[in-house]
Amino acid sequence: xxxxxxxxxxxxxxxxxxxxxxxxxxxxxxxxxxxxxxxxxxxxxxxxxxxxxxxxxxxxxxxxxxxxxxxxxxxxxxxxxxxxxxxxxxxxxxxxxxxxxxxxxxxxxxxxxxxxxxxxxxxxxxxxxxxxxxxxxxxxxxxxxxxxxxxxxxxxxxxxxxxxxxxxxxxxxxxxxxxxxxxxxxxxxxxxxxxxxxxxxxxxxxxxxxxxxxxxxxxxxxxxxxxxxxxxxxxxxxxxxxxxxxxxxxxxxxxxxxxxxxxxxxxxxxxxxxxxxxxxxxxxxxxxxxxxxxxxxxxxxxxxxxxxxxxxxxxxxxxxxxxxxxxxxxxxxxxxxxxxxxxxxxxxxxxxxxxxxxxxxxxxxxxxxxxxxxxxxxxxxxxxxxxxxxxxxxxxxxxxxxxxxxxxxxxxxxxxxxxxxxxxxxxxxxxxxxxxxxxxxxxxxxxxxxxxxxxxxxxxxxxxxxxxxxxxxxxxxxxxxxxxxxxxxxxxxxxxxxxxxxxxxxxxxxxxxxxxxxxxxxxxxxxxxxxxxxxxxxxxxxxxxxxxxxxxxxxxxxxxxxxxxxxxxxxxxxxxxxxxxxxxxxxxxxxxxxxxxxxxxxxxxxxxxxxxxxxxxxxxxxxxxxxxxxxxxxxxxxxxxxxxxxxxxxxxxxxxxxxxxxxxxxxxxxxxxxxxxxxxxxxxxxxxxxxxxxxxxxxxxxxxxxxxxxxxxxxxxxxxxxxxxxxxxxxxxxxxxxxxxxxxxxxxxxxxxxxxxxxxxxxxxxxxxxxxxxxxxxxxxxxxxxxxxxxxxxxxxxxxxxxxxxxxxx
Numbered sequence: 001x002x003x004x005x006x007x008x009x010x011x012x013x014x015x016x017x018x019x020x021x022x023x024x025x026x027x028x029x030x031x032x033x034x035x036x037x038x039x040x041x042x043x044x045x046x047x048x049x050x051x052x053x054x055x056x057x058x059x060x061x062x063x064x065x066x067x068x069x070x071x072x073x074x075x076x077x078x079x080x081x082x083x084x085x086x087x088x089x090x091x092x093x094x095x096x097x098x099x100x101x102x103x104x105x106x107x108x109x110x111x112x113x114x115x116x117x118x119x120x121x122x123x124x125x126x127x128x129x130x131x132x133x134x135x136x137x138x139x140x141x142x143x144x145x146x147x148x149x150x151x152x153x154x155x156x157x158x159x160x161x162x163x164x165x166x167x168x169x170x171x172x173x174x175x176x177x178x179x180x181x182x183x184x185x186x187x188x189x190x191x192x193x194x195x196x197x198x199x200x201x202x203x204x205x206x207x208x209x210x211x212x213x214x215x216x217x218x219x220x221x222x223x224x225x226x227x228x229x230x231x232x233x234x235x236x237x238x239x240x241x242x243x244x245x246x247x248x249x250x251x252x253x254x255x256x257x258x259x260x261x262x263x264x265x266x267x268x269x270x271x272x273x274x275x276x277x278x279x280x281x282x283x284x285x286x287x288x289x290x291x292x293x294x295x296x297x298x299x300x301x302x303x304x305x306x307x308x309x310x311x312x313x314x315x316x317x318x319x320x321x322x323x324x325x326x327x328x329x330x331x332x333x334x335x336x337x338x339x340x341x342x343x344x345x346x347x348x349x350x351x352x353x354x355x356x357x358x359x360x361x362x363x364x365x366x367x368x369x370x371x372x373x374x375x376x377x378x379x380x381x382x383x384x385x386x387x388x389x390x391x392x393x394x395x396x397x398x399x400x401x402x403x404x405x406x407x408x409x410x411x412x413x414x415x416x417x418x419x420x421x422x423x424x425x426x427x428x429x430x431x432x433x434x435x436x437x438x439x440x441x442x443x444x445x446x447x448x449x450x451x452x453x454x455x456x457x458x459x460x461x462x463x464x465x466x467x468x469x470x471x472x473x474x475x476x477x478x479x480x481x482x483x484x485x486x487x488x489x490x491x492x493x494x495x496x497x498x499x500x501x502x503x504x505x506x507x508x509x510x511x512x513x514x515x516x517x518x519x520x521x522x523x524x525x526x527x528x529x530x531x532x533x534x535x536x537x538x539x540x541x542x543x544x545x546x547x548x549x550x551x552x553x554x555x556x557x558x559x560x561x562x563x564x565x566x567x568x569x570x571x572x573x574x575x576x577x578x579x580x581x582x583x584x585x586x587x588x589x590x591x592x593x594x595x596x597x598x599x600x601x602x603x604x605x606x607x608x609x610x611x612x613x614x615x616x617x618x619x620x621x622x623x624x625x626x627x628x629x630x631x632x633x634x635x636x637x638x639x640x641x642x643x644x645x646x647x648x649x650x651x652x653x654x655x656x657x658x659x660x661x662x663x664x665x666x667x668x669x670x671x672x673x674x675x676x677x678x679x680x681x682x683x684x685x686x687x688x689x690x691x692x693x694x695x696x697x698x699x700x701x702x703x704x705x706x707x708x709x710x711x712x713x714x715x716x717x718x719x720x721x722x723x724x725x726x727x728x729x730x731x732x733x734x735x736x737x738x739x740x741x742x743x744x745x746x747x748x749x750x751x752x753x754x755x756x757x758x759x760x761x762x763x764x765x766x767x768x769x770x771x772x773x774x775x776x777x778x779x780x781x782x783x784x785x786x787x788x789x790x791x792x793x794x795x796x797x798x799x800x801x802x803x804x805x806x807x808x809x810x
Contacts, residue, residue, distance in 0.1 A: 020188040022187075030062065051183075063172055067145070091170035096173055099115075109326070113126070128325045130158065139154055212231075225245030228244065230295065235272060237736075242265075256279045273753025276734075299732070299736055303691055304724070335360045340376045346684075361420045363378075372446055381396045385405045388407060415444075449526075459548075468610075501573060535577075542584070557608060571641065605624060622667070628680070632654075633686050636690040639690070648695070665683070705726075710760070715766045734755060763807050774806075792807070
């Protein structure tokens with residue numbers, strides 16, 4: 001059965017119920033049941049319309065329960081209130097408590113899909129509306145649900161599409177919160193054949209569950225035969241191809257360039273890789289082609305590895321929930337979330353699914369100040385943060401109802417902008433856009449090295465006002481003062497300098513890619529000098545001292561005793577040498593034991609805390625709270641630096657905590673309760689990065705995964721089977737890895753697929769194994785502390801297929 005024929009059959013299988021229509025000229029009508037509020041009909045130009053007043057919910061019992069459904073209506077935002085929205089409910093329960101909700105949100109200009117249920121609201125997808133959303137304007141909205149697929153159109157243009165993992169039959173409904181919205185000419189009907197075809201062709205976030213296709217043909221020699229295969233295949237994930245029926249003689253199947261024999265009634269295992277898209281499936285009896293079909297090869301980011309599969313999915317949902325879209329100068333700006341540091345820290349995760357990584361960073365680059373500095377927050381004009389700084393550090397664009405702020409005391413914005421641009425370049429491969437950004441990124445870093453409020457010439461390091469690590473309030477000052485003023489205490493904080501060091505290396509890499517080797521070398525030399533100075537100044541033999549204060553401040557705690565959160569970031573940014581990194585990791589492990597009776601985990605914001613820092617007593621907020629983002633960074637650092645068992649243990653404990661709580665939190669109290677204080681997506685993204693780059697060990701050494709290092713460390717976590725795919729959202733470039741460990745045979749088998757032209761494999765051997773062979777020859781071994789890695793550098797990448805390596809160890 002071909003895909004067009006399959007689509008037609010699906011359309012025929014859609015609910016055959018009649019269409020239900022309402023123009024509301026004679027009132028609300030008997031088919032509706034009002035669950036809350038007071039929906040009513042009101043006069044509008046040309047007739048009457050249904051108005052959903054604040055707090056109204058109504059379900060349409062007259063149309064019956066439907067799983068596959070199309071809902072079409074005209075809608076308009078009638079009044080500016082607390083919310084300005086136009087929601088639709090699909091697959092709703094009779095009580096309206098459970099449903100898939102699509103809605104337009106006028107203030108952000110977005111189209112959104114969420115799941116309502118007993119556990120609360122789960123965001124599924126959001127995107128800028130294809131039409132600007134204006135009060136008083138009528139829009140034609142169509143929402144379609146077919147199987148797991150849900151999509152919506154505004155004025156005939158696709159707005160948003162997503163997957164409903166738990167499709168079921170339910171009612172159609174309408175609801176509004178603190179809003180007043182009008183609906184007219186509403187139709188509820190089965191999806192059309194054309195809509196089924198369109199929905200089948202949509203590229204949706206997430207993984208597609210394969211369905212079995214049946215291709216029937218007349219076998220040579222008489223009789224009917226079937227070829228069964230899935231409609232979609234993931235790279236490196238085996239699937240079955242089965243021929244059944246009365247078939248005489250040999251049967252061969254060809255998919256792309258690979259041809260293989262199939263015995264009738266015996267499934268053949270097939271693995272695909274390489275380019276994404278449709279592949280032709282051909283069936284031959286002898287030389288005669290007797291049937292033809294297609295299978296889609298589709299890579300989607302996933303992490304199927306023991307208990308971490310469920311953790312990864314929950315973390316991904318958490319990061320997605322921080323997403324918002326804003327309109328500025330006629331274009332959409334996507335934030336995740338609206339503080340650039342959070343946005344860039346979370347990019348470590350959402351680079352693997354979002355398509356727009358660049359709009360927020362590029363907007364900030366366009367607004368670069370004459371001195372080279374950047375704004376950091378996109379907000380509303382009435383945000384109190386605009387009052388925390390002087391005029392030159394804020395900007396209000398009344399036309400777009402947007403405010404921009406730079407909290408002057410922050411020292412991390414410029415180097416984080418470089419990190420963001422670097423990740424955008426890796427995920428898009430866009431050299432033209434990279435060249436446009438480079439001069440502004442350089443100006444930002446030069447500002448760090450030259451502005452007297454940023455650079456301490458005596459020590460040759462970046463400085464800031466005396467704050468808790470990278471946070472944004474100054475000791476002894478009001479929280480409403482985020483300026484740099486004479487007399488404020490100043491210090492050199494290691495995390496700022498590790499961020500600056502990493503940014504210089506990233507800038508040099510981008511300059512080299514753009515063909516400017518001389519400027520790249522000059523920046524690399526500057527990085528070498530910074531690293532040497534900061535390591536000598538800030539490292540105290542066990543870890544980096546919290547703040548090297550430039551004047552004495554009596555806080556009740558010695559700065560040399562404080563282990564602060566940026567120590568984990570320092571390792572992953574490459575500032576310490578490996579022996580220094582190991583000492584930092586061992587200090588965290590030591591303090592875990594030391595604080596075991598009082599703290600559920602050692603992922604400290606700072607330890608020990610100050611008796612009081614600003615309004616925060618010891619243990620509260622960033623003054624000693626336990627941070628999920630530290631857990632992620634620390635686990636990744638440990639997995640990379642010879643403390644693999646410790647890194648795996650952190651991930652295990654965190655997975656158990658998230659499973660118990662049903663969520664990951666930004667900060668925890670010492671006994672493990674949610675302390676709030678920031679976006680949970682920051683911590684979720686750090687843990688996703690630890691899973692992908694640390695446990696699976698997938699690292700992009702260039703851009704678009706053209707050159708990769710893959711260091712699978714699953715044996716440190718006791719995992720023998722894993723399937724992982726990291727796919728860049730903007731470009732679709734991917735690396736997929738299948739890992740199989742056979743402890744009886746003492747062998748590790750890897751199957752790799754994706755974009756790499758060059759692959760470097762570092763395979764962690766189980767504890768106690770120190771030698772390995774590859775194809776019967778002794779493999780090179782890299783010793784990292786007590787761990788041993790078998791090194792493999794294949795002469796080629798996986799190309800348009802897969803690359804399989806098996807390492808035997810002793």
